[in-house]
Amino acid sequence: MSGTLERPFDFVIGGAETPGARGERAPVKNPASNAELAQVAVGHADDARHAMEVAQTAFESSWWASDDGGRRAKALVKLAGLLESRLEEFARLETLNMGKTLKESRGDMAFVVRTIEYVAGLADKVQGETISVPGARLDYTLREPLGVTVHIAPWNYPLLLAVRGVAPALAAGNAAVLKPASLTPLTAIAFGRLAKEAGIPDGILNVVVGSGSEVGEGLVSDVRCRSVTFTGSGEVGRRIAEIAARRTIPATLELGGKSPVVVFPDADLDRAARGIAFGIFGNAGQMCWAGSRLIVHASVHRALVERVAKIATATRLGPGTEAESEMGPLVSPDHLQKVAGYVESARSEGGKVVAGGSRVDEAPLAEGNFYRPTIVDDAPPAAKAVREEIFGPVLVVHPFETTDEAVRLANATDFGLFAALWTKELSTAHSVARRLEAGMVSVNEAPVTFPQTPFGGFKGSGLGFEQGADVVRAYTRRKNVVVNLSVPKPKT
Ligand code: TAP
Numbered sequence: 324m325s326g327t328l329e330r331p332f333d334f335v336i337g338g339a340e341t342p343g344a345r346g347e348r349a350p351v352k353n354p355a356s357n358a359e360l361a362q363v364a365v366g367h368a369d370d371a372r373h374a375m376e377v378a379q380t381a382f383e384s385s386w387w388a389s390d391d392g393g394r395r396a397k398a399l400v401k402l403a404g405l406l407e408s409r410l411e412e413f414a415r416l417e418t419l420n421m422g423k424t425l426k427e428s429r430g431d432m433a434f435v436v437r438t439i440e441y442v443a444g445l446a447d448k449v450q451g452e453t454i455s456v457p458g459a460r461l462d463y464t465l466r467e468p469l470g471v472t473v474h475i476a477p478w479n480y481p482l483l484l485a486v487r488g489v490a491p492a493l494a495a496g497n498a499a500v501l502k503p504a505s506l507t508p509l510t511a512i513a514f515g516r517l518a519k520e521a522g523i524p525d526g527i528l529n530v531v532v533g534s535g536s537e538v539g540e541g542l543v544s545d546v547r548c549r550s551v552t553f554t555g556s557g558e559v560g561r562r563i564a565e566i567a568a569r570r571t572i573p574a575t576l577e578l579g580g581k582s583p584v585v586v587f588p589d590a591d592l593d594r595a596a597r598g599i600a601f602g603i604f605g606n607a608g609q610m611c612w613a614g615s616r617l618i619v620h621a622s623v624h625r626a627l628v629e630r631v632a633k634i635a636t637a638t639r640l641g642p643g644t645e646a647e648s649e650m651g652p653l654v655s656p657d658h659l660q661k662v663a664g665y666v667e668s669a670r671s672e673g674g675k676v677v678a679g680g681s682r683v684d685e686a687p688l689a690e691g692n693f694y695r696p697t698i699v700d701d702a703p704p705a706a707k708a709v710r711e712e713i714f715g716p717v718l719v720v721h722p723f724e725t726t727d728e729a730v731r732l733a734n735a736t737d738f739g740l741f742a743a744l745w746t747k748e749l750s751t752a753h754s755v756a757r758r759l760e761a762g763m764v765s766v767n768e769a770p771v772t773f774p775q776t777p778f779g780g781f782k783g784s785g786l787g788f789e790q791g792a793d794v795v796r797a798y799t800r801r802k803n804v805v806v807n808l809s810v811p812k813p814k815t
Contacts, residue, residue, distance in 0.1 A: 335515030338525025371541030381526025392447030468496035580740030608716035662715030674702030739781030
């Protein structure tokens with residue numbers, strides 16, 4: 324890809340494309356080359372306020388928030404269809420902006436389509452209940468939309484993680500304001516442009532771009548914001564939780580992890596090696612639930628590390644747009660430096676780099692942010708690279724002797740998003756799955772999720788869940804109504 328995309332990417336507010344109050348635009352880059360890719364509108368606090376005001380008006384005045392969930396479902400199904408019909412275009416845009424391979428972007432877009440279809444199916448099933456109470460009374464509950472919901476998305480799955488919150492909020496009848504990450508806003512904006520064609524009323528789906536500290540905080544602090552869904556770093560997530568607490572609004576936080584992959588001696592090592600490589604080198608390791616700590620039984624330690632190292636070394640790096648590329652670049656030069664810094668710290672703290680461990684500095688990839696799939700063996704448990712989320716293609720390895728030790732090592736982290744187990748023993752699988760402090764556990768499987776399964780973490784990995792059958796209901800509020808049915812006796 325060379326040159327800038329011709330059409331600028333402006334905000335989508337109230338069904339119209341607008342460059343924002345001050346008319347500012349800034350370039351976004353292609354991480355495979357660091358060349359300019361597109362010009363994007365950059366907003367400020369006044370744009371955040373404007374988006375919230377427009378969303379509130381649409382919520383109050385359009386049919387969207389009415390009881391007609393079936394009508395919302397139709398519009399959402401149309402939205403999913405529009406995206407599906409342009410899947411290749413969206414996948415390419417995602418790859419150009421974020422760096423992941425086209426295969427990965429196609430998978431992400433298919434997941435987005437399925438997510439919208441899934442929540443569309445729930446839109447007319449948001450219902451209250453009747454409750455038996457003493458006396459001549461009818462008591463029932465109503466489920467109402469919250470109002471304007473705010474969605475702040477990260478750069479690693481730009482459209483997928485945005486729509487994972489926006490779609491159920493819309494299905495419940497809310498008006499949404501989405502702020503994608505400044506590094507990767509293109510697919511979110513392109514998605515916002517589809518809303519009108521899908522028949523979603525103007526102002527119900529809005530997209531505004533700008534720095535998190537100004538636009539993001541502006542959205543969450545706005546008096547009209549009735550809930551916030553955030554995916555990103557723990558530091559920012561906790562800041563958002565503080566604002567939400569002050570405003571007494573719900574916050575759903577998805578904050579990353581340092582996920583263990585525990586391999587028992589009876590595991591199928593070839594399958595496990597492929598699953599482990601997929602779980603840490605997929606999306607160049609920029610995954611909240613990357614299986615970044617391999618905890619392997621000492622008897623198969625060397626054999627397994629050799630297998631994973633072979634896959635790491637054979638992985639073809641290249642621009643995501645090229646069919647033969649198996650791993651794309653990291654999202655930005657700053658992030659590349661951060662990942663490289665972690666590997667250097669692991670080396671200096673006694674870890675052995677057995678694969679990768681360097682950026683690609685040969686032409687033509689040297690222009691981009693390419694970092695080799697890396698394995699650090701025998702890193703001390705206290706090492707920074709073992710404790711902190713690296714968010715890159717870096718696997719750290721620890722051997723264990725007993726199951727208790729494996730569980731202790733797996734749980735020895737502030738995070739609790741995901742854990743994987745590899746064993747053929749049914750009892751080991753089920754008993755260890757129960758002992759792991761993680762919101763999601765997979766057995767003999769690389770990380771995999773579906774719109775119908777809950778996604779969320781324990782401990783420092785977040786608050787609340789996304790996806791799953793309760794996801795639309797989570798964007799409603801419950802109201803209890805009691806009606807006195809007694810008929811006054813006629814006065815004689
Ligand atoms: P964050 O700084 O947390 O950014 C995530 C989103 O929050 C972006 O849209 C960002 O906007 C916005 N944001 C930043 N500061 C904000 C604030 N004070 N108030 C409201 N919104 C704010 O994450 P990052 O810089 O993209 O990545 C840093 C680290 O976070 C990564 O290395 C990784 O460890 C973690 N991360 C985790 C995930 C998942 S899936 N859990 C995803 C991405 C990153 P701008 O970027 O436009 O300023």
